[in-house]
Amino acid sequence: NAGVMQNPRHLVRRRGQEARLRCSPMKGHSHVYWYRQLPEEGLKFMVYLQKENIIDESGMPKERFSAEFPKEGPSILRIQQVVRGDSAAYFCASSPGQGTPLMNTEAFFGQGTRLTVV
Amino acid sequence: AQKITQTQPGMFVQEKEAVTLDCTYDTSDQSYGLFWYKQPSSGEMIFLIYQGSYDEQNATEGRYSLNFQKARKSANLVISASQLGDSAMYFCAMKVPGAGSYQLTFGKGTKLSVIP
Numbered sequence: 001n002a003g004v005m006q007n008p009r010h011l012v013r014r015r016g017q018e019a020r021l022r023c024s025p026m027k028g029h030s031h032v033y034w035y036r037q038l039p040e041e042g043l044k045f046m047v048y049l050q051k052e053n054i055i056d057e058s059g060m061p062k063e064r065f066s067a068e069f070p071k072e073g074p075s076i077l078r079i080q081q082v083v084r085g086d087s088a089a090y091f092c093a094s095s096p097g098q099g100t101p102l103m104n105t106e107a108f109f110g111q112g113t114r115l116t117v118v
Numbered sequence: 119a120q121k122i123t124q125t126q127p128g129m130f131v132q133e134k135e136a137v138t139l140d141c142t143y144d145t146s147d148q149s150y151g152l153f154w155y156k157q158p159s160s161g162e163m164i165f166l167i168y169q170g171s172y173d174e175q176n177a178t179e180g181r182y183s184l185n186f187q188k189a190r191k192s193a194n195l196v197i198s199a200s201q202l203g204d205s206a207m208y209f210c211a212m213k214v215p216g217a218g219s220y221q222l223t224f225g226k227g228t229k230l231s232v233i234p
Contacts, residue, residue: 042209042224043163056221091163109163
């Protein structure tokens with residue numbers, strides 16, 4: 001859905017550098033989810049955030065990865081000291097909030113950021 | 119834990135024909151939602167169709183319909199009158215309420231190629 005904006009679309013980093021991925025949710029959405037898609041795989045959940053609050057980071061690697069969703073500005077997924085295995089497509093999705101019934105809950109995805117670590 | 123299985127890594131279909139993409143799911147929850155997404159070569163994830171576990175009718179959206187067989191735990195996507203633009207990866211996904219209700223669990227996908 002074009003309403004969720006991710007940038008950059010493509011990001012190349014050398015091993016050991018930091019990668020910062022940005023996600024602006026759809027207007028009116030206060031919940032953001034990050035997913036990772038490795039080559040030839042489906043998407044895997046990483047983290048779920050509300051404004052200024054991490055709700056669930058059970059899918060995040062324990063080291064080097066962090067996420068935030070500040071009061072103002074986009075959500076940021078940060079990967080420190082990148083390694084070749086971090087090369088993947090990272091998708092952000094947003095939804096109106098947990099009050100939305102399951103039946104109407106559908107995650108609207110951004111176009112993704114393709115991270116390549118060289 | 120939830121699991122989605124898509125057993126067809128790749129499928130071919132002739133233009134204007136119908137095609138069925140298979141999806142089976144595993145959950146012990148009675149309430150859940152099933153989703154299909156399309157991922158063209160450009161990479162974005164496009165929501166196609168949704169089916170709730172308590173919906174009595176199969177979901178339809180234009181040329182897309184979901185063949186929901188609850189007892190068999192299957193949620194196959196049917197695309198009628200295939201078009202060249204339907205060539206893409208297709209992912210089945212599931213969400214359940216409760217803890218982790220915000221997480222979509224995805225299958226590995228099926229690559230559909232439409233032949234002119």
